[in-house]
Amino acid sequence: MSEPVLKVRDLSVVLERNGRDFPVLDGVTFDIAPGEVLGLVGESGAGKSMTGIAIIDLLVPPLRRTSGTIALSGERLDQLSAKRMRRVRGKRIGFVFQDPMTSLNPVLSIGRQLTDTMRRHLPLTRGEARERAIAWLTRVGLANPPRVFAAAPHELSGGQRQRIVIALALCAEPDLLIADEPTTALDVSVQAHMLTLLRELHEETGTAMMLITHDLGVIAKMADRVAVFYAGRVIETAPTGRLIGAPLHPYTAGLMQATPAPDADGAMRVRAIPGAMPGIGALPPGCAFHPRCERAQAICREERPPLADAGGHDAACYFPLVEEVVS
Amino acid sequence: MIAHTTERILQTVLVLLAISFIAFLLVATLGDPLTSLLPPDASIADRQDLIMRLGLDEPLLTRFLHFLNGMLHGDFGISYRTQDDIGPMIATRLPATIELAFASLLVTLFVGVPLGILCGVRPNGIISRGVMLVSIAGITLPNFVVGVLLIAIFSVHLGWFPSFGRGDTVQIGGWTTGLLTLSGWRAIILPAITLAAFQVTFVIRMLRTQLLEVGQSEHIRFARARGLSERRIWSTYAMRNALLPTITMLALQLGNVIAFSVVTEGVFAWPGIGSLFLQSIQAADVPVIAIYLIFVGAIFMIINLVVELIYPLVDPRLKRSGA
Structure with a gap:
């Protein structure tokens, strides 16, 4: 396998409050291969967006990166000066923000x-x-690009x-595109268009993509591989098909059951995972998921399960759902 | 847009009418013009004559219409104190006040804006903290205290600037200016700083708040995520957003500057309409007080109107909304 576009190892971020550090991200590790789409999935507050922000080094106090290496095509981003990092942002890593209503500067024209x-x-x-800008406006499927070029965002x-x-x-033309919930703030009818557009642009440019979403449907449609986040850690990672077909971690299975989907007789069934994800600073000892887990044993309460390297489908769980099919 | 403009102009005229009516009621009901204007030994015939001349025997509404009609033709009535026409009285003193207001606006722009930007961009810097601390004094100290302090330090103690008056003035047409002589410039510095003290701190705090807020906004984060330089982000992407409300507030404050110049003019014996107002109050010269109130009201209303009408030209968001 060729050198990954993005290689994140043991990335940890803390939130400082009253002189104490609370872990927000803890030992996050993953790779993105050239041309690959990696989906980051999890509940709000699980650390997906934080991972994206940490990669482009835009964390602001009280958030701070405490450890970890981030390599972009072999180059260590975590060791770059602020000045050189500014040349990475936008040029080598593109970032799509969640809410298009607030992401654009309200008083400058689109063209500017x-x-x-x-x-x-x-x-x-x-x-x-200007020429290129208009070409890009055409490329992202906007009608009448010269008019959009001169328009202000509110129009x-x-x-x-x-x-x-x-x-x-x-x-x-970045090597990597990080898209943070690119469809969440949009109408359902527009969401599908946006995913199609991202897919097309991804195929045209060959840009690797890190897609952050809480929506497993979006993952199924877009991602080659998935990393599931829970309470600041990656708890399962696998190729999309395998993860959706046979999740190993009980949380992943629960997340899938919590996604509305028609069952055999066509009725929509949703089963919520009992309890709530622990907040920052309230992590239980052992596996962060054990208070909500049906399969938890004594060891889960005491020792934190590592993300076992099991040849591409890895889960951080002592009692994974092997061979079981999720009903 | 045109309908909106007409509506706003009509509203302005209505408010001005209301102000005029209230000012007129002051003149009509406060004090006795006959005792002010006539010598104590005046005859009944003299009294009758003056009553006729001032139209005091007519109904209130008729007198108000006369009053309005007079103002439209440049006749603002006569002072009870000096019996002079009020129009020329104000006209000779207006240049002093306008020059003072203009000078204080310059101070505000050249001191307040840069410091405000500094405090917004580097809120935790030592200079910013110092500026914010001092600016509390600017907000809380009344104008006359600032003026007296400045006089005590720079006029009495150091002797750099005069403590009163306009210095030498030059007559250009109907306008007397102090800005063409050295002594005029020296004289205007302290009053301009005094008058600007509040505006400067106001602009600093306003810009700082705006910049801090814009700096937190999603579109600035996105600009950073696109690798734009900090310089470009602050100078264009953040400033454009922060300046709009600041400019509006500054323009609206211009009315305040002219109105508040009463105190500053009093402290520095500045021969503008503010000191005229003070003298008139002391002499219970009600017609002058009334005209002054109308005048200040008109300035306020006109500035507000102009700001509101040009705002859509500055902020693209308001251009097509028609609201």
Whole structure:
């Protein structure tokens, strides 16, 4: 296998409160291969978005990275100076924010925001930047690009704005695109369009993608591989098909049952996992999931299960659901 | 847009009418113009004559209409104190006040804006903390205390600037200016700083709050995530957003500057309309007080109107909303 585009090892982030550090991310480890789409899935607060922000080094106090290595095509990002890191953001890692209504600067034209971004990273004249910007607006499927170029954000709909956010993230042709809940803030009808667009752009450009979502449906549609987050840790990682077909971790199985899906007789069934994910600073000892887990034994309460390396489908659980099919 | 403009202009006219009516009621009901204007030994015939001349025997509404009509034709009535026409009285003193307001606006722009930006961009820096501490003084100290302190330090103790008056002035057409002489410039510095003290701190705090807020916003985070330089982010992406409300507030404050100049003009014996107002109060010169109130009201209303009408030109979000 070739060198991963992104290699994250043992990434830990803490939140400092009253002089004490509370873990927010704990030993997060994963790879993204060239051209691969990795889905990060989990509940709100599980640390998915935090992972994205930590990779581009935009954590702000009271959040702080305490350990871990982040390598982009072999280059250690965690050792770069702030100045060189600014050259990585936008140029080599594109980032799509969740809410298109607040991601665009309200008082600058779309064209200005696009050309500023491109000219920061690419040696373009004003005219070339404008041409490219219009080409990008066309590429993300916007009608009448010259009009959109001159428009202010408030003149556009949420779906149009999210297309622009995607164009802004991709316009300097990064090696990796991090998309943080790119469809969550959109109408359901627009969500499908946006996923199709991301898929198409991914196939055209070959950019590797890290897709952060809480929606297993989005994962099933988009991701090659999945990393499941729970309470700041990766608890299961597997190729999408295997994970959805036969999850190993009880939490993953629970998450799938909590996703509305029609069963055999066509009725929609949802089964919620009892309890709630522990908040920051309230992690139980042992496996963070054990208070909600039906299979928990004594060891789960005492010792934290490591993410076992089991050849591509790894789970951090002492009693994984082997050979069992989720009903 | 046009309908909106007309509506706002009509509203302004209505409010001005209301202010005029209240001011007129002051003139009509407070004090006795006859005792103020006539010598103590005036005859009954003299009294009758003056009553006729001022139209005091007519009904209230008729007198108000006369009053309005007079103002429209530049006749603002006469002062009870000096019996002069009020129009020219104000006109000769207006340049002093306008120059003072303008000078204090410059101080506000050149001191307040840079410091506000500094405090917004580096809120935890030593300079920022110092500025914020001092600015509390600017907010809480009344104008006259600032003025008296400045006089005590720079006029009495150091002797750098005069403590009163405008210095030498030059007449240009109907406008007397102090800005063309050295002594005029020296004279305007302390009053301008005094008058600007509140505005400066106001602008610093406003810009700081705005910048801190914009700095936290999602679109600035997104700009950072796209690798834009900090310089570009602050100077364009954040400033544009922060400046809009600041400019609005500054423009609206211009009315306050002119209205509040009463105190500053009093402290520095600045020969503007503010000191005229003070003298008029002391002499119970009700017509001058009334005209001054109308005048200040008109300035306020016109500035508000202009700001509101040009705002859509600055903020693209308001352009097509028609609201």
